[in-house]
Amino acid sequence: MFPYKTSFHLVRKSNQALYLQLANQFITLIKERKLSPKTKLPGSRTLADLLGVHRKTVVACYDELLLQGWIESIAKKGTFVHANLPELFQQEFVKSVVKKVNSKIGFNFYKNENLERKIPVKKVDFMYLNDGVSDTRLTPTEDLARIYRRISSRKLIYKEMSYGSAFGNEKLRKTLSEYLNNTRGLNTSFENILITRGSQMGIYLSSKLLLNKDDKIIIGKTNYTSADNSFLERKANLVRISVDENGLVTQEIENLCKKNVIKAVYVTSHHHHPTTVTLSAERRIHLLNLAKKYNFAIIEDDYDYDFNYNHSPILPLASHDVNGNVIYIGSVCKTVAPVFRIGYLIAPKAFVNEAVNQRRIIDRQGDALLELTFEEFIKNGDLDRHIKKVMKVYKTRRDLFCQLLKEHFSTIFSFETPKGGMAVWVTLNKKYSWKTIVEVAQKHKLEIGNWQRYDPNNSNHNSIRMGFATYNETEINELINRLSKTMKEIVST
Amino acid sequence: MFPYKTSFHLVRKSNQALYLQLANQFITLIKERKLSPKTKLPGSRTLADLLGVHRKTVVACYDELLLQGWIESIAKKGTFVHANLPELFQQEFVKSVVKKVNSKIGFNFYKNENLERKIPVKKVDFMYLNDGVSDTRLTPTEDLARIYRRISSRKLIYKEMSYGSAFGNEKLRKTLSEYLNNTRGLNTSFENILITRGSQMGIYLSSKLLLNKDDKIIIGKTNYTSADNSFLERKANLVRISVDENGLVTQEIENLCKKNVIKAVYVTSHHHHPTTVTLSAERRIHLLNLAKKYNFAIIEDDYDYDFNYNHSPILPLASHDVNGNVIYIGSVCKTVAPVFRIGYLIAPKAFVNEAVNQRRIIDRQGDALLELTFEEFIKNGDLDRHIKKVMKVYKTRRDLFCQLLKEHFSTIFSFETPKGGMAVWVTLNKKYSWKTIVEVAQKHKLEIGNWQRYDPNNSNHNSIRMGFATYNETEINELINRLSKTMKEIVST
Numbered sequence: 001m002f003p004y005k006t007s008f009h010l011v012r013k014s015n016q017a018l019y020l021q022l023a024n025q026f027i028t029l030i031k032e033r034k035l036s037p038k039t040k041l042p043g044s045r046t047l048a049d050l051l052g053v054h055r056k057t058v059v060a061c062y063d064e065l066l067l068q069g070w071i072e073s074i075a076k077k078g079t080f081v082h083a084n085l086p087e088l089f090q091q092e093f094v095k096s097v098v099k100k101v102n103s104k105i106g107f108n109f110y111k112n113e114n115l116e117r118k119i120p121v122k123k124v125d126f127m128y129l130n131d132g133v134s135d136t137r138l139t140p141t142e143d144l145a146r147i148y149r150r151i152s153s154r155k156l157i158y159k160e161m162s163y164g165s166a167f168g169n170e171k172l173r174k175t176l177s178e179y180l181n182n183t184r185g186l187n188t189s190f191e192n193i194l195i196t197r198g199s200q201m202g203i204y205l206s207s208k209l210l211l212n213k214d215d216k217i218i219i220g221k222t223n224y225t226s227a228d229n230s231f232l233e234r235k236a237n238l239v240r241i242s243v244d245e246n247g248l249v250t251q252e253i254e255n256l257c258k259k260n261v262i263k264a265v266y267v268t269s270h271h272h273h274p275t276t277v278t279l280s281a282e283r284r285i286h287l288l289n290l291a292k293k294y295n296f297a298i299i300e301d302d303y304d305y306d307f308n309y310n311h312s313p314i315l316p317l318a319s320h321d322v323n324g325n326v327i328y329i330g331s332v333c334k335t336v337a338p339v340f341r342i343g344y345l346i347a348p349k350a351f352v353n354e355a356v357n358q359r360r361i362i363d364r365q366g367d368a369l370l371e372l373t374f375e376e377f378i379k380n381g382d383l384d385r386h387i388k389k390v391m392k393v394y395k396t397r398r399d400l401f402c403q404l405l406k407e408h409f410s411t412i413f414s415f416e417t418p419k420g421g422m423a424v425w426v427t428l429n430k431k432y433s434w435k436t437i438v439e440v441a442q443k444h445k446l447e448i449g450n451w452q453r454y455d456p457n458n459s460n461h462n463s464i465r466m467g468f469a470t471y472n473e474t475e476i477n478e479l480i481n482r483l484s485k486t487m488k489e490i491v492s493t
Numbered sequence: 494m495f496p497y498k499t500s501f502h503l504v505r506k507s508n509q510a511l512y513l514q515l516a517n518q519f520i521t522l523i524k525e526r527k528l529s530p531k532t533k534l535p536g537s538r539t540l541a542d543l544l545g546v547h548r549k550t551v552v553a554c555y556d557e558l559l560l561q562g563w564i565e566s567i568a569k570k571g572t573f574v575h576a577n578l579p580e581l582f583q584q585e586f587v588k589s590v591v592k593k594v595n596s597k598i599g600f601n602f603y604k605n606e607n608l609e610r611k612i613p614v615k616k617v618d619f620m621y622l623n624d625g626v627s628d629t630r631l632t633p634t635e636d637l638a639r640i641y642r643r644i645s646s647r648k649l650i651y652k653e654m655s656y657g658s659a660f661g662n663e664k665l666r667k668t669l670s671e672y673l674n675n676t677r678g679l680n681t682s683f684e685n686i687l688i689t690r691g692s693q694m695g696i697y698l699s700s701k702l703l704l705n706k707d708d709k710i711i712i713g714k715t716n717y718t719s720a721d722n723s724f725l726e727r728k729a730n731l732v733r734i735s736v737d738e739n740g741l742v743t744q745e746i747e748n749l750c751k752k753n754v755i756k757a758v759y760v761t762s763h764h765h766h767p768t769t770v771t772l773s774a775e776r777r778i779h780l781l782n783l784a785k786k787y788n789f790a791i792i793e794d795d796y797d798y799d800f801n802y803n804h805s806p807i808l809p810l811a812s813h814d815v816n817g818n819v820i821y822i823g824s825v826c827k828t829v830a831p832v833f834r835i836g837y838l839i840a841p842k843a844f845v846n847e848a849v850n851q852r853r854i855i856d857r858q859g860d861a862l863l864e865l866t867f868e869e870f871i872k873n874g875d876l877d878r879h880i881k882k883v884m885k886v887y888k889t890r891r892d893l894f895c896q897l898l899k900e901h902f903s904t905i906f907s908f909e910t911p912k913g914g915m916a917v918w919v920t921l922n923k924k925y926s927w928k929t930i931v932e933v934a935q936k937h938k939l940e941i942g943n944w945q946r947y948d949p950n951n952s953n954h955n956s957i958r959m960g961f962a963t964y965n966e967t968e969i970n971e972l973i974n975r976l977s978k979t980m981k982e983i984v985s986t
Binding site (some may be wrong): 117 | 609612630658705722726768807831832836862863
């Protein structure tokens with residue numbers, strides 16, 4: 001007889017039920033041909049005795065194996081390893097039993113090399129110069145969690161918890177529509193709003209609907225790279241135009257439109273990403289006129305709307321769009337915290353309806369509990385209060401950061417103090433190279449990151465974004481200190 | 494002078510600040526050419542007096558208009574409407590000021606007619622026959638909300654709230670990896686796991702990586718239509734094969750592989766969607782062997798794993814995959830509630846890494862707070878306890894539902910009691926048509942929905958899914974009652 005007693009290794013304290021351990025080990029033995037087809041198995045009582053387990057365990061195991069088709073029961077004869085199991089498992093099965101990363105791959109797939117990204121390893125005690133990220137210590141997390149829990153404990157909340165609208169929760173769409181109409185001069189109804197998972201999903205959906213292979217989209221010579229990636233993924237033709245101190249040079253758009261079919265223009269009108277400049281009123285009107293004349297879409301990514309330190313924010317292009325050319329994209333990710341994946345896409349109804357069809361096959365729907373949480377957060381004024389609070393903090397940080405940059409690096413860096421946003425666009429004196437700075441900074445525990453991403457066009461502008469919002473004043477001093485040490489080392493060599 | 498006094502309508506109790514109301518009304522006047530370029534504006538004190546507002550309000554308004562570029566300030570001369578505003582707004586602007594749905598569209602976009610879907614209007618007092626949806630009244634919502642809030646109040650939680658890994662929270666990936674290895678016999682590390690927004694995102698990402706135009710993917714003649722939509726969206730070639738009482742007929746796959754390059758096979762192995770049958774062990778092995786021989790990917794959508802009433806669940810194909818052919822997709826949406834958008838895609842590491850690159854451009858990242866909530870929910874055993882609890886409930890509902898179907902409709906419907914899942918596959922006697930039943934059911938306040946979606950292939954199988962899990966016993970009786978009245982009316986005519 002097969003050495004049943006020594007062939008099984010059952011762990012009583014395992015998370016896996018005994019019968020399932022037994023069944024899995026049987027399957028292994030069958031696959032490895034140690035128990036070959038047609039082998040008669042011992043009766044449940046016999047095996048239970050051999051293994052020192054309860055008979056019920058063996059019965060449950062045999063049931064499982066029968067159900068899975070590994071064994072068969074023949075009336076009045078007993079239980080056998082199934083006669084018709086095709087050859088399958090070779091030696092390699094035994095190897096794979098060792099729990100490890102599954103790297104073997106038995107099929108081909110399409111890779112998109114544009115999208116590859118080195119993920120930085122977090123280093124202990126390092127400070128990170130980012131490209132403009134909010135400080136999540138300022139997030140009213142507990143307030144939001146309290147609202148979340150209160151909403152979750154409503155008696156009829158279960159009605160919102162099943163499959164729901166891919167447009168997003170209607171209550172939030174209505175509140176948001178009103179909020180944006182009031183604060184940003186938009187003129188839309190909730191039917192123009194799709195709740196997304198943040199700006200990125202808005203850009204992605206717009207790309208899918210607007211761009212196919214070789215379609216032309218106009219972007220800045222410098223541009224937000226995550227948007228570029230969305231357009232590249234559609235195999236679109238990215239046509240780059242100049243950006244000056246008034247934003248996109250719209251005259252270049254006009255020249256292009258005369259000779260080409262332009263499907264869309266992507267614009268971060270409020271603060272151009274990455275250079276932080278604002279699109280002037282004259283160019284806004286020019287751009288809207290061109291869109292009307294040449295029937296292209298304007299993807300207006302207003303990621304930075306809430307942060308404007310000198311004045312109140314400038315109304316978006318979308319608020320002046322009377323011809324239905326603007327797709328307006330925003331989110332609460334920058335304003336509240338990136339972890340809250342709530343954004344919006346606002347556009348003519350036909351476009352929104354098709355975007356929803358596309359969204360349904362991507363992730364079916366959003367998170368209604370979180371959407372209701374933000375509905376309340378916006379409606380009761382918490383969002384506005386939060387913005388007012390953090391604006392003051394970020395303004396102070398901007399002022400300190402810019403002042404220190406000026407004090408320590410006047411011959412090295414040049415920059416304009418940004419009117420808003422969370423980053424300064426810093427140009428390096430051409431005597432120096434970011435490559436060296438990034439390397440030397442490592443010694444001083446400062447991570448500057450991939451400076452090349454700001455120049456996908458290889459225009460050699462020698463500039464990067466430096467985020468000032470994430471760190472408090474002590475930390476900003478320390479960060480500048482590390483950057484100072486870095487630059488001293490470089491200048492002195 | 495321009496009639497300033499009567500041209501503005503300021504509302505003091507509005508959500509919009511006075512100066513912004515004033516500025517927006519100025520912009521309208523400028524756009525409508527009521528205030529033409531080069532018009533000199535009154536001094537701030539004069540205008541403040543005319544309008545009965547504080548001078549600061551007018552100053553802020555002028556600042557805003559200057560910043561936006563609508564007006565210009567000329568030293569020693571005063572403030573003027575900007576001389577260089579291109580012609581823009583026609584009569585239509587005035588119309589658009591009326592707040593309404595923005596339906597006008599000034600650009601073209603690509604439509605995908607496969608994805609169009611009529612969204613049913615919720616009708617009062619109607620009961621809905623769905624295709625197998627869980628009962629969210631059974632969801633431990635308060636427990637989950639309590640965990641969510643506890644996690645949100647952790648001192649260092651802000652570290653998890655900024656931009657994070659597009660793979661999903663690492664803690665959840667580790668806990669989930671262990672949980673799935675223990676319960677489903679998988680053999681993976683957390684590096685093989687991408688946390689998605691539910692099964693749909695797993696299917697979508699897989700489609701993107703595996704399929705381009707005309708690539709062949711094998712699916713059942715009956716199949717889960719949301720998966721079909723993902724494949725169609727890639728413009729893939731959907732090759733349909735037979736499904737019998739043992740699931741996909743794998744011999745047909747073998748025949749196809751001999752003459753075609755097959756990129757992938759999509760399989761709902763546990764309970765075939767929509768027919769609810771289980772893929773037999775023999776066919777599982779056959780399918781894995783074919784995948785190995787012909788290097789195709791198996792997309793195993795195990796949406797229904799947790800619900801098996803007669804036996805413990807059958808281990809997935811993924812647990813027997815030694816050659817790296819299986820992409821294993823699942824979620825907690827069916828098990829806990831659809832509102833919780835947490836799912837997973839498990840595959841060889843190279844595939845997961847590329848899926849993450851794609852995911853990053855779709856929605857950047859998941860919701861770390863919710864991911865941590867589920868990490869705890871799984872780790873402390875709550876998920877398992879929840880499954881045990883609802884299993885009993887759903888089994889009782891299945892039994893009642895099937896018993897009533899048998900009692901009332903023995904000559905009309907035929908079906909097999911499903912071993913698991915949340916729906917029965919009900920075949921209608923060819924004497925009758927679903928079309929008529931759906932129509933007559935309306936009179937009895939029963940919504941059956943789009944029966945045709947179960948037969949995309951027009952094979953005329955005359956079957957639909959009837960979900961039994963959503964309703965409690967009283968409600969099931971009422972639902973059957975309405976269906977009875979419907980059928981009586983049809984049979985008697």
